[in-house]
Amino acid sequence: MTFRSGHPDIDRYLAEGYDRVRGMSSRFAATICGHVIRRQSELGIAGHVAEIGTFEGRFFIAMALGLAPGERALGIDLFDWPNSGVLDLLHGHCARNGLARERYEALKANSRALTPADILGRLGGPVRFFHIDGEHERESLTADLDLAQAVLHPQGIICLDDMLHPGYPLLLVAVHEWLERHPEMRVLCVIDREDIVAAAKFMICHAEAVALYEQDLMTSFQPQHFVLGAEFERYFCVVLTPHPRLAEVD
Numbered sequence: 001m002t003f004r005s006g007h008p009d010i011d012r013y014l015a016e017g018y019d020r021v022r023g024m025s026s027r028f029a030a031t032i033c034g035h036v037i038r039r040q041s042e043l044g045i046a047g048h049v050a051e052i053g054t055f056e057g058r059f060f061i062a063m064a065l066g067l068a069p070g071e072r073a074l075g076i077d078l079f080d081w082p083n084s085g086v087l088d089l090l091h092g093h094c095a096r097n098g099l100a101r102e103r104y105e106a107l108k109a110n111s112r113a114l115t116p117a118d119i120l121g122r123l124g125g126p127v128r129f130f131h132i133d134g135e136h137e138r139e140s141l142t143a144d145l146d147l148a149q150a151v152l153h154p155q156g157i158i159c160l161d162d163m164l165h166p167g168y169p170l171l172l173v174a175v176h177e178w179l180e181r182h183p184e185m186r187v188l189c190v191i192d193r194e195d196i197v198a199a200a201k202f203m204i205c206h207a208e209a210v211a212l213y214e215q216d217l218m219t220s221f222q223p224q225h226f227v228l229g230a231e232f233e234r235y236f237c238v239v240l241t242p243h244p245r246l247a248e249v250d
């Protein structure tokens with residue numbers, strides 16, 4: 001089944017370019033996030049996009065192609081894995097997929113060493129969509145969440161990668177503890193995994209911003225909506241999955 005974000009540049013990239021950029025994010029998740037970025041523009045939510053863990057740019061390019069004129073993308077990475085050639089590969093993929101150099105910056109840095117001012121200064125304003133996919137370790141994820149929240153547009157989204165990934169079960173503990181300390185933030189949506197190398201994402205936003213996105217996601221991706229939702233003790237959030245169904249009892 002083909003999923004669409006509704007943004008022509010993002011959908012063209014997802015159809016023709018995505019698989020040619022090495023990376024780990026799933027096309028299903030990138031489609032839904034592209035849809036959300038398009039919806040933000042339609043709602044007048046202006047701002048930039050940022051990513052920790054840009055690697056060769058697979059997910060970064062999808063986000064950045066959804067930006068409105070004057071908005072910019074910031075990709076943060078150590079850019080040393082598997083070797084220093086990864087930064088040139090990122091620039092090559094961006095150019096080939098229509099993302100001009102003036103629309104983005106690749107920042108070679110350890111996210112743990114960055115302050116909110118570093119990000120706001122580079123972008124010139126708040127971030128409306130922040131993808132966190134850097135160091136998969138509890139303390140780092142907590143620090144990355146603090147950094148993202150500090151630069152987030154009040155109606156913006158933080159998107160977390162590799163939630164519920166069998167290889168990183170304790171990341172969820174960090175997210176749960178962080179949400180307990182930030183009751184003003186909520187998980188808006190769980191975007192289900194496609195494969196062990198393209199695991200689930202969580203989209204998080206301010207509780208007051210949930211209504212801007214929730215019904216729209218359930219309606220726009222109705223065939224992918226798992227109607228039982230995900231239980232977060234005090235609320236349920238939307239779950240989108242490529243093939244919604246219950247396990248068969250045999």
Ligand SMILES: C[S@@+](CC[C@H](N)C(=O)[O-])C[C@H]1O[C@@H](n2cnc3c(N)ncnc32)[C@H](O)[C@@H]1O
Pocket residue numbers: 022023024025052053054055056057058059060076077078079080081109110111112133134135136140
């Ligand atoms: C799983 S890959 C990212 C995949 C990419 N987002 C995608 O969708 O294809 C993780 C990346 O995080 C980067 N990374 C790990 N620790 C980091 C840190 N402390 N600061 C910045 N980047 C980091 C790694 O260099 C690596 O490129």
